[in-house]
Amino acid sequence: MTARVGVITFPGSLDDVDARRAVRLAGGEPVALWHGSHDLEGVDALILPGGFSYGDYLRAGAIAALAPIMSEVTDAARGGMPVLGICNGFQMLVEAHLLPGGLIRNAHQQFIRRDQRLRVESTSTAWTADFADGEEITIPLKNADGGYIADADTLARIEGEGLVAFRYLGVNPNGSLNDIAGLRNERGNVVGLMPHPEHAVEEGFGPDTRLAMRSGVDGRRFFTSAIASLVAAA
DSSP: OOOOEEEEEEBSSSHHHHHHHHHTTOEEEEEETTTTTTTTTOEEEEOOOOBOGGGGGGGTTTTGGTTTTTHHHHHHHHHOOEEETTTHHHHHHHHTTTSSSSOOTTTSSEEEEEEEEEEEEEOTTTTTTTOTTTTTTEEEEEOEEEEEEEEHHHHHHHHHHHHHHEOOOSSOOOOOGGGEEEOOOSSSSEEEOOOOOSSSSTTTTTTOOOSTTTTTOHHHHHHHHHHHHHHHHH
């Protein structure tokens, strides 16, 4: 089978086309979905892409979390469908209560863009199985509202239950508590992170690494992980 991965476009999405391209490069079939629809068109997995949905009014991701299609996204996620939220998509997932905590303005009050080192904290998810526990990867980061927060009890539960998927290494770029760059849910089908794996999927266009100029393709494995898990389950 060819895994069909839906990428939802919201007003203000910027990286939906990039996400669809990443799915295609990983061997899947990207399916463009619209925020105002209630039809997931029979896809096998979902991606909520980066951008500035609804201009980040109220809070980043807050209005998008109430979009018509999000009722179907919530049902699909709770039913076990793999769902990946990237940057603004991560913000939507926490606003929709599919992941715990919240995301606020960066601690330094500035938009940041950089090639960011991360440590993989969990490989038992649909989106991270192709990584190794503790592996260090480099993924582009660009956000203004990436500061991860949670109350003390929630943070203790996240750490105690192993729900941190990625942590920042070297620099905490936005003041996130416990250096949290990404989370997973208990079941492992829902993952959200602030960095952008879809921008590190093809030789010559990814972050600079030790191996060669702009050769970083660490982001590709997010998409190959999900596609492989879907094919194996078919």
